Amino acid sequence: MNADANNFIAVRLLLATSVIYTHCYFMSHGVRGVDDLSGFLGATISTYAVDGFFFLSGFLVYPSLLRLGSAVRFATARFVRLWPGLALCILLTVLAGGFFTTAPAGAYLGGDTARFILTNLTFTAASYQLTGVDCGGETCVLNGSLWTLPWEVRCYAVLAILGALGLARPAIMKWLVLPLSLVGVLVWDVPVVQETARGLVGDGAVYLIGTFDRLWAAFALGVAAYLYHDRIPLSWWGLGALFVLNLAVDRLGLGLHMRQILIGYAVLCCGFLTAQRRVVSAGWPDYSYGMYIYGYPVMVALYAVWPTRSHLLLTLVTMAATVPLAALSWHMVERPALDAHRRHRRARALTPQQT
DSSP states (O other): OOTTSOOHHHHHHHHHHHHHHHHHHHHHHTOSSOOTTHHHHSSOHHHHHHHHHHHHHHHHHHHHHHHHOOHHHHHHHHHHHHHHHHHHHHHHHHHHHTTTOOSOTTTTTSHHHHHHHHHHHTTSOOOOOOTTOEETTEEOOSOGGGGHHHHHHHHHHHHHHHHHTTOOSHHHIIIIIHHHHHHHHHHHTSHHHHHHHHHHHOHHHHHHHHHHHHHHHHHHHHHHHHHTGGGOOOOHHHHHHHHHHHHHHHHTTOOHHHHHHHHHHHHHHHHHGGGTTOOOSTTSOOOHHHHHHHHHHHHHHHHHHOOOSOHHHHHHHHHHHHHHHHHHHIIIIIHHHHHHHHHHHHHHHHHHHHO
């Protein structure tokens, strides 16, 4: 596979809209953790999509670390890609919430709102509420999609630390880091290990370890796919076989990491096999991040004024209403921030030659 000829922008858009689809099902049917395909697939569409995002992230950002040759430059590049767009989203959400809060003017920016701003912008944790803003008298989750961002930053941090320690070189990743990751993932999946950990550190810590186990596994699988990309045969028939195998394994209660292998392979097939005749999305603006972080609050706002029971209609309207915000984020904040960062990096690279 030619790593430069791909349709990954289109794939990211598909993953982002898949997350919107499941969230709209949650919203319109008043349930969480299932959608209309989860009984068949063994997990919600958004579960597959999030794992696909983390797989693709590992596949794309690991070569960035190798190319930049510095953990600091890598961390800076990741920050520039995530934070400016998120900051705009947080700002617009807080401004919009100010029109609906029942809290006194002086109290709105404290409490839940302050926590929403601080924790989300520092990637320490995801917060979802604003002070005095509720949904029909109940606590309102305004942006449930934000939960993945601190975990993505943690995966970046692990990769940056490995780079700083000299452990991110391809040979070391192949023979040490990735095998240890695989062992850790398999050991954690043993029920007695989780029960022992629960007795030692409690349910909260076990939940955090389990979440990292899932997301780091997908991310590390993406790194592995990059390292071995020239040895991975891609075919639609192979994807179909993996799909059937995934369904069979899920019936045995062993589906978590099989799903990640399936979605990872699907991401590669959709990214590369569709580009064999034509690279369609290479020149597209990358609205996927904006679709992901704005889709949930747009859905909440739409459902507040139009409580439809049709998740399909809600999905279509939410997608249509989210596109302008994603476009605003990309053209006004994300792309300018990336361009400014690249100019700064090029200027620093040229400075020693000019002095």
